[in-house]
Amino acid sequence: MVRHRLTEYFKFYLNTMLDDLSTTPFTGLEITPIFSQFSIHRTLRVFPQSHKPITKIYRDHASRFNYSPILPSADLTFTISRISWLINPYRATCMAGKRLRGLDSSADQSDRQLKRILRPEDEGTEEIKSIPPFHGEPSVWATSRTSLCESLPYYRSVQGSLYHKDGVTYGCLIDGDSGIRFHIDEEVVITRVGGSYAKPTTTGQLELTTDQSRGQGAMKFLENALRDKSPIAFIVGDKNSGLHRKPPHRYNVMDFFQVTDLWSEKIDGHVGMRVRYEKINLSEKSWWARKGSADPVPHEERDLSLCPEHVVCETCKDKSPRLFNEGWMCLVASCPQFWRMDGAEAPQDLTYAETFLNKREVPRIGIRYPFPLKPNLVGDLLQNSSLRLTCRDNWRGIVCPLCGKCIPRMFWNGWKCTWKANMQSDPTACKWVCLMNLATVPLHSLTSNDCQGAASLDQFRPSEYESTGFYQKTTDYISSHPYVRVTYTISDIGVVSHFISNQGINEQLRGPDAIFHSLQNSNLGLRRYPHNTPVGETATAHFAQNYKVVGEDAIETSQPNELLLIGYFEGMKMGYHDDGEKGLGPTIASLSLGGSSKMTLRMKAKYFHGQTSSNCITKGDPVLKGCRLEEERRALREELDLGIKDQQAYEEALKALFRQNPKKTTGMAPVAVTMNLHHGDMVVMNGALLQRYYEHSVVPDKNSILRYALTARSISPGSAMTEADLERSGFQLTGDQVYDGH
């Protein structure tokens, strides 16, 4: 049994804060009972025989690595007297979904990548459709492109086939339609260069739409790769038909290749670039070689002088190699004889010449591979105990050391292999789990000195009042002393109060420092949640866990009855969203702990513009203060309300107004309120309209490697968990999880 005072501390803080707030509907907030205890129920998982060697390796590091099982979040229970606060994964999932709806459209690619993760629940259901007669098996593989990108440093490209960074190509994915004259064998791949291709509705096949030329786009990087002989990791997807048998997984890492040739061809009436890659390590048989095929010829026995004949073009006087059995043609795109054979355009059906397929590069000694093919992040972390597990590079996905599956980081304190997770009776199901004790991040490494105590020095200053358009900002040094309270009143919408903390407050007994410490030393079941969006399967870009009152007391909504814990590692954030989930009360209070962050509020785009992103008129346009074309829209709205215009005339007039004043930006409303939140600060948002018409986001500072937010809210009985929800979330209060008064 683990004693824990987190909620008690938090309630103490809520008391301090909310007692004082005339704007909050939380009444008589004595906030009792105070939770004094929670128990963690553990189930021990026995590792199957085959996993023994791995456990042995890690046993030496038992102090840092905890090989006891992943703690299922549903097993955590807060209990006191008759009230149980349960961690509710089902609801947390819904909420995670809600949050994700507001994905920041300005998010850059890596950020989007961060959010796109395979839904782990689905993975175990995947069956290997056919076991193909390959010689071996890939040592690294993935069931989704996003888990591939999360786990492999050499392939972080959510779109496109090549992954390059700073001009260096690191990885290449071949999947699906690879175009005409695609070739793959045990050591060579010949394919087109991506980009410039589109899918016309008529054929459904990708077609080249513009000329590709050297020095442009991906070609530039491939030319670098050809010059530098850079190792490029190849991945084959099971939609690629070139191997003539289905590879075992959706994505299968092959080996390192190098670019040996780049040339132009005529494709779909345009100049298209082609590339030949050759496997670097020729002494080992490729796993994708046909079972029973001959072993690779040793290097010393290979004819390294083999090379296709080079012929000088009579027209342009440039040399081109003879690549095809059907005949030679000039491959210089600017030459009038380009891609012509015997006075006519070359035929579509061409076969590669043996000399071109079988030639090999002279082996190189001491190649520097940028990354290992099978990255061993866990091993690296074991080797170097000073590595911070909350730093971006150390919380990425990993490759399961047992089965080779790419696994995204879904759990606060580690990874869990989900291969066939839903088929526990299957002996091939992987049960690899790695939970670590996260080294404590000291507060002083997160909080900058200049903000500590600064607010308290200001305590006797008179109040400041600032009116900026449709909102007022009041800074009050006295009424919430020792906090400095900054209140943003958004006309007709609601109030946001920012309580600025200081060192004195933070160091108080049971204060923010203590809560921060306590959070770090507890396993609170924080995890990322999967979510389906139109862009694919994603996961929240933050960890979350939701604690909630159930039972009779759940109906008491004048008090906060829901506690949401959010955790952010380096590089995580919460994009724009609202907290207006069905049944949630209008007051939301949150406490910031650890690293600093920026919280911003803005009007939702459809209310700001009066039209949606697809240019539909916003239903019942409230014409909020500060919206675009406010005066004109209000005048029209009044004509509608007074019956001067009917709905149709109103909408037509609005559309005409929008036509005359096209949107200048891509559509997001400007930020209305920005708050820099530091350790110990609290924010109270009040007003249901605030959630309906406004949205907020929280982005921890760049150097914030650990931040928590504890949010108290109230949820109405109608939306409280039902029996069915409980069943869905897999909750069952077992005897030892119920607080017995001791």
Ligand SMILES: O=C(O)CCC(=O)C(=O)O
């Ligand atoms: O991280 C925070 O401070 C608040 C996060 C938030 O907006 C939420 O939990 O809804």
Ligand SMILES: [Fe+2]
């Ligand atoms: Fe929120």
